[in-house]
Amino acid sequence: MKFFALIAGLTLLLGGGTATAQERAGTIEFSDGRLVAGNISLTPGGTLKIEAGPAMRVLPLDAVREIRLTPETETMERAWRFKEAGQTAKEYFGDPYPVRHLAVTVTLGDGETVHGHLYTTVLYVTLDDTVQKVILPAKQRGQAGETLKMLVYPARISFGAGAAGSPAVAGLKLSGLAANSEVVAITRGALVRLAAKAAGGPGDFELPSPPGDGCFLAAKSGATIQVGWPKSADEKTATLVRRAMPNSEDFFDDRRILGAYLDTTNAEIYSLVLAVRQGKTTLDEARSQPWRLELYRWKLDDDGRVMLAGQNYFFRGIGGKGEAPPAVVLSEKLWYLQRDGGVWKTRDE
């Protein structure tokens, strides 16, 4: 609503003086050998988004040691049109123009490399009083008559020492879980889903990435799911979520709010939702009714309104018509996690 826009504006206004983009000293080497050196930064608040295989990686600039862009495909295309509607015959015209798709390999501070497709990103290179904008494209297209060589792209962005050495994985020590339990964490804020792998000893798991500022944890064993959640029920917050839920229509027509947690620091609400599709689906099978145990993140406006800002799921399954979804148990033990080096433990550990 208008108010949101105003709040956003105020936020920008107030934050403008304090929000600073991460700056890293570095060098950008272009495909034609040109070098640009200076302090490199992203758009304030920006990140590097990379489609890496089946997952999307979102990386802060300070975790990166080097970015290499390499041509994935390079072709000379010509403008074309379909000769006739409904016919596949194409008609080409005009001079050829170059088209290049770029793949990216990002080397992180801890040596891990991420390969995939980079969502087009803008870098700012500051040197003394000059600011130069360098675009890291996912695809390049030249003008008709140009060649691939004329289509210059940033080939290598290297940063000086000081890349944060973020470990690639994080450990979890959760005693008391049933054998063969599946454990999933969802990070705060970005709601990145991290499926933990068993790591040897009983209760030892390994998350594929550190959970950053913390995470919500759920463990599934058979038909029961334990979710780390504070014991004290916040009915006021739950009411806000309940009122806002109809505004976020979803595939699931039966969404039960199992818990609502107010993050006062960030003016956000997290709600735990067991979502079940009760109505008919297009799946013409005995098991046709999907369910998900989801985590919703809501932004809390200062006038008490909440708006859905993101969601992700802990577990998903598909059951038969009328079949009850797994039982969800809120566990205070899984809520209070403490970090010991690279391992997150419950208070009892």
Next chain:
Amino acid sequence: MNVDGGNLDAMVRAAGARLKWSALLAGLCRWLALSLGLWFGLFVMDNLLSLPAGLRLPLALGGAAICAVQLFRLVLRPAWRPQTPERTAVMLERRYGIADNLLINALQFQRQSLRPEEQVFAGQTIARSGEIADRVQFNELWDWRALRVWGGATALGLVFWLAFIALYPRQFTAAVGRYALPLGDTPPPGRVVLKLTPDGDVTVPEGGQLDVALEVGSPGHPLPANPPVLVWRERTGFIEPVPGAGENLAMTPGDNKFVHTFANLEASFAFRVFAGDTFTRSIQVTVRPRPQLKNAQFRVSPPAYTGLKPQVAPGPPAPVSALPGSLLEISFQTEPPVEAATWNAGGEVVALENHGGVWRGTTTMTNAGGYDLSARSRAGAEPVTLAHGDLRLLADNPPEVDFVTDDRNRVVQFGETLALEVVARDDYGLADVAVVSRPVDKDDAGTVVKRWTYLGPPGNPGPVRETLSLTVDPRVFESGATYYLEALADDFRPGGAPARSRPIVLRVKSAQDITLPDGDPLAAAFAELKLVIAAQEKAARLTANLQSYLAELKNERALADQTGAIGTEQNNAISLGRQAVVLFDAQDEGKPFSAPLSTLVYTDMMGVQTDLRDLPAAANSERPGRVTGIVSHQEQILSQLLSLLGRIAAVRADQLKPVAAGKEDPQPPATAEERQKELLEGVQNFVADQERILEKSRTLADKGPEDLTQSPSDILGELAREEDKWAKFLEEKLTDFSKLPSQDFADASLAQELNSVYQEVQPAADALTQKNVELAVPKEQSGLENAQELVNNLERWLPDTADHTKWNMEEPTAPTDIALAELPKELEDIVGDLLDQEDAMTPDVEDVTSSWMDSLDKGAGWGANDGPISDMSAKGVTGNQLPNQDEIGGRSGEGRTGRSHGQMVSDTAEGKGGRETPTRLDPEPFEQGSVKDSAKDDQGGATGGGKVSGFAGEGLRGPTAPGSSQKMPRLAEQQAKIRQQAEALALQLRRYHLSSGPLETSVNAMNRLEQTARNNDGLGVRRAFNLAVSALGEAKQTLTEQVTVRREQDKLPPWMREEIRIGVRDGIPKGYEEMAGEYFRALAEGDTK
């Protein structure tokens, strides 16, 4: 003569020894005193002043030189110099004042052989010397004074030193080190004691980390307030002991120490730590480079069934894509060489082998995931990761197969021959293609009608076209039954299921349903033939029964009874057959059919009759075989009879046309005229209904109060509604934004829209009564095409019904990397009249926002329908349906106005209508290029990213629209119009002595709103708007109450009421009908809202 001077000599020697020791002791004491004093001074000076190395060096050298010289002069030289008796004698002569060199002469005399005349003199001299020697007191020969002075000084110096060492051992140790190696990196002692870990130069592998810990002790002093500062610089071996020698880092407090970790080390560097008034030594950190990959390559050998040759691809860390089962050979070299290397993919570890410096290994691709290439530089060393990449499995897609036909619903009769064409293709080669038939009511694999098998592997990738002539044979197809004809295609994938085409529904007419055209001369014979078939069927059924119960019929008589019953029926069939033959023969057109029928009757049927008669007499063991033969024979006869029936019908009648409806649909297909008539009636009914509704509304309006009372309320309603509409410009419903799919618009394409076609569609009559349908699609039924290239160009049809489908898709569990295919330079578009009314777009049909994204090629046709999947291939058409209120992204030319956050690739926007869309700030980037905007009827608010319309510019990813400041003045103008109306109304209210306070409050608020909007003061706009709307609501409430009171008191003349009514009507913004209707309805029902 020899003079006896033994006592003299002994005395001199004894005296000499004492003199020498005295001088030595005195010199030693003096040297010690000097040295101790000198170094004590230097040590104290360094402790106090932290002398720099440049000063310490000359001081140390000078101190050492002085000490050495003094040592030589005061100790070594006296010690080295021999104490001869002559020297001693001279010294004694000097000490005791002995004149005439008496002692030394006496000593000389004693050592020489003297002549007699000399002996007298010598004897005297010796004698006198002896006397003198007797006077020498050895105790006096020690230089007690010097010994006391310098010995005391030495003792004092030692006391100072001992006290210094005891009290300030650190300072002593540091000073020793600093003077011992004045140019060495020995930190000066400070108030604090620093213990650094590591305390010496270190070497770490590239990419490794170095943990630095500093323990700070402060004996007798408080710890420094500021944390230690670590000063470091890359590519240097030494850090000068000044804080400005490099980058400064404040160390992090830890448990009783301060720590810092240098992570991911790439280059050598040096550091030292400053804390309090001192610092540590400079530590040199040498980074040992990690082995680098050289000439890395993958050699991928696809599975043998594909017939593809091995391919060489860039090696680690590049991703490698291959079919499951492919053999992957890895080879690379390293610089510097490594001791061992391993390949780890998905938990499978392969130890690589070294062949002359080239590491090689082989593995089989079975799963997708990541791989790691690790190596050990030397035995026992920690393995380091040389490369990390992805293994991607290529999909061997199932074949595509389909019938080449538009007619998939056919009614056939026995004997009819269908020509079916099958087309199939596969990405790696087809193994076989088959056509199967199966009854629709049976869930079995069906019967293979025809199979084409191809050589391979590798098979034929196609597309292959195969033609099948299918004769409807009664032995295969059942009379009156319905079958699916499906084409199946197999490829050589191990374990791959065959692909299945869309079926053709084949409905086989029963004999009863096969007719001849009216008036056909063969009608009588045809009817007789049907009777033959019926009789033959009956006989066949009886024989089948006999076959079932044959084992129980042991008695020959009982069997004879049964065969007799069958024979009767078979005889009936023969009799009817004979008649049929006669009837066919009677007509010239029937003669071609009488011959085969005659053969059947007189040969086959009679043969069956004979077999039946012989059966009872046959041995028990032969009976089952004979019965089986009879059954088979009868089935054959029946089949041929049915074929004959179908063939006669086909020959005699016009060629049967495939129809959609079969036996179950007795209604003949509607003609085009009838259909048009139905549609027209439907539309007319719809129009009549609408007119009735409008009339009803008008009646309600007539029931309202007088014009005066209506108009102010009316205009308030309009105003409130207008305010409400206007408020939407500032309103954003962010809810759906939580599902925006990630999309990349690196390719800022602009395309012309040349092939724009207007397609007129006659709405379907039943569209008015179409039920709303929700299609809830679980993830299992969602799939992506992700076309890399646009190849297909399917014809499009616009729907003839309004949108009655609510698409509701389950969210994907992971994002997908969607291709950015090259778009055509000229887009095709189809536009039709809108079928939907906005007020009919109830929540029951609004699609639900989803974050599914695809690149569609084939999947974009045939019908132009809505749906929740965003598309990156700009293949959609504008169509004739109103956009839904869900969020849609992707790329497209200009379409209808609606909620979208994708990329417009059309270079012109002319305005194609759509839905009013509220102001939105979406997270998409502003792109290069501009769109020529000629739209006149934009109703919605501002949007977020996309191309700038109206002027060229290059924007960035971000939420703020560059033209936002232009929007506010526009809103201010709108607000001004509303305010003017409200002011006029307020004056009228005053004139009629109605309360105008709340309205005037609202007018003031509107005035403020205009000002704030012109000043681009968003917060002011918000406040003023709230106040204006609130006051308007209050004014409406007040006025409604007053109107109710004054309704009976209204005395205004009609002309005045008319004037007010007309005055109010003119210039009123449109779009208030609903609000006015609500108001009238409320008044008519006596409910004041």
